[in-house]
Amino acid sequence: MAWTRDQMAARAAQELRDGFYVNLGIGIPTLVSNHIPPGMTVQLQSENGMLGMGPFPYEGEEDADLINAGKQTVTELPTTSFFSSAESFAMIRGGHIDLSILGAMQVAENGDLANWMIPGKMVKGMGGAMDLVAGVPRVVVVMEHTAKGKPKLLKECTLPLTGTHVVDLLITDLGVFEIDKKGGGGVTLVELGEGATLEQIAESTEASYSVAAGL
Amino acid sequence: MANKVYPDATSALDGLLNDNMILMSGGFGLCGIPEALIEAVAHSGVKGLTVVSNNAGVDGIGLGVMLETRQIAKMVSSYVGENKLFAKQFLDGDLTVEFNPQGTLAERIRAGGAGIPAFFTKTGVGTLVAEGKEVREFDGEPYVLERGIVADLAIVHAWKGDTEGNLIYRKTARNFNPMMATAGKATVAEVEHLVEPGELEPDQIMTPGIYVDRIIHHPAPSKHIEQRTTRPRA
Numbered sequence: 490m491a492w493t494r495d496q497m498a499a500r501a502a503q504e505l506r507d508g509f510y511v512n513l514g515i516g517i518p519t520l521v522s523n524h525i526p527p528g529m530t531v532q533l534q535s536e537n538g539m540l541g542m543g544p545f546p547y548e549g550e551e552d553a554d555l556i557n558a559g560k561q562t563v564t565e566l567p568t569t570s571f572f573s574s575a576e577s578f579a580m581i582r583g584g585h586i587d588l589s590i591l592g593a594m595q596v597a598e599n600g601d602l603a604n605w606m607i608p609g610k611m612v613k614g615m616g617g618a619m620d621l622v623a624g625v626p627r628v629v630v631v632m633e634h635t636a637k638g639k640p641k642l643l644k645e646c647t648l649p650l651t652g653t654h655v656v657d658l659l660i661t662d663l664g665v666f667e668i669d670k671k672g673g674g675g676v677t678l679v680e681l682g683e684g685a686t687l688e689q690i691a692e693s694t695e696a697s698y699s700v701a702a703g704l
Numbered sequence: 705m706a707n708k709v710y711p712d713a714t715s716a717l718d719g720l721l722n723d724n725m726i727l728m729s730g731g732f733g734l735c736g737i738p739e740a741l742i743e744a745v746a747h748s749g750v751k752g753l754t755v756v757s758n759n760a761g762v763d764g765i766g767l768g769v770m771l772e773t774r775q776i777a778k779m780v781s782s783y784v785g786e787n788k789l790f791a792k793q794f795l796d797g798d799l800t801v802e803f804n805p806q807g808t809l810a811e812r813i814r815a816g817g818a819g820i821p822a823f824f825t826k827t828g829v830g831t832l833v834a835e836g837k838e839v840r841e842f843d844g845e846p847y848v849l850e851r852g853i854v855a856d857l858a859i860v861h862a863w864k865g866d867t868e869g870n871l872i873y874r875k876t877a878r879n880f881n882p883m884m885a886t887a888g889k890a891t892v893a894e895v896e897h898l899v900e901p902g903e904l905e906p907d908q909i910m911t912p913g914i915y916v917d918r919i920i921h922h923p924a925p926s927k928h929i930e931q932r933t934t935r936p937r938a
Contacts, residue, residue: 553927554877560733560930575814578807613785620807623826653830
């Protein structure tokens with residue numbers, strides 16, 4: 490047993506705080522916007538040049554000039570602003586975005602992240618991921634705990650890195666891990682996914698980690 | 705009297721195209737691309753191009769047109785995933801790609817246009833992107849040196865422009881266009897609405913006309929949508 494993709498997104502949504510400016514990556518992170526708690530105001534940033542991203546448009550109201558970073562049609566909100574790519578990444582690299590939630594291929598126990606390239610395969614590019622993990626103060630990764638049965642939470646990433654010492658929190662289908670990315674305090678399992686067991690995590694994790702009291 | 709307005713894309717590019725030149729092309733995906741100017745570059749037959757653009761179009765649309773004609777030797781981009789022909793030419797070794805983090809790409813272009821030859825950024829430190837580049841510590845943190853980019857020619861798309869070359873962009877079609885307008889030794893803009901001086905509100909102008917050398921009116925761009933996503937009506 491483990492969390493579904495939607496449950497992982499719901500868990501990631503617990504990292505949101507009222508008034509946050511947040512960038513959500515493609516995939517499970519996008520689902521986080523469905524779980525923003527009622528009464529909480531969160532502005533979503535889309536790195537192609539938009540702050541205050543609204544939901545998908547009604548059919549027939551799509552605007553080719555109004556897309557998100559995944560090239561999906563979206564809508565404006567009363568709070569929306571538009572800006573250039575340089576301005577967009579100035580707010581990302583300048584540390585003005587509070588939280589970045591993104592997917593990963595591998596995470597290492599020191600907070601290293603790999604999510605853009607598999608050597609020998611057609612490389613699509615890193616897009617804005619390197620800027621986000623380098624510039625946003627808090628980085629949350631949401632990913633499946635394993636890929637084809639192989640661990641993704643590792644002692645060291647084997648794939649080319651997106652950033653070094655960048656991941657603060659990892660949410661997988663099996664649990665939640667805090668990572669002391671700058672202090673060298675390692676990985677701590679702080680929460681179990683629905684139905685997941687400590688044994689199951691031990692079997693499918695290469696990184697060393699400690700287990701929080703009470704688990 | 706100086707006249708920046710040209711009747712069409714082909715005439716606006718006359719004398720500005722050379723083999724092996726560096727070409728900047730605005731847009732994010734297919735949003736805000738200068739489609740008429742791209743087609744005119746393709747039809748010109750110019751080749752060996754280094755193209756600076758966040759993406760490489762899709763098959764048969766946008767910069768995808770110039771892949772079909774094999775005019776591009778090198779792409780400088782952050783993400784190129786949407787294009788089968790691109791993958792084939794890349795894997796066949798006919799095309800090289802220099803991947804830049806999207807923010808680094810945007811800032812390199814902004815810097816180039818502002819006369820800044822290089823800058824330091826945290827983005828990419830400790831990754832393949834930093835290989836062979838100077839890394840320097842500031843306030844105890846490592847930063848990598850990245851170069852500004854100037855293009856021989858920048859082609860951009862705007863929503864409205866006046867005959868002086870002042871430009872206004874619409875929604876997320878702004879993206880890379882304003883920086884690229886500043887970073888071309890020559891810059892050509894295509895606009896959906898071409899108006900007379902005085903018709904744009906000066907406070908609303910996003911790219912001042914000083915950056916724009918030539919301008920064309922392209923009233924009905926095709927504006928393809930890559931991912932049409934909608935929600936049901938309640």
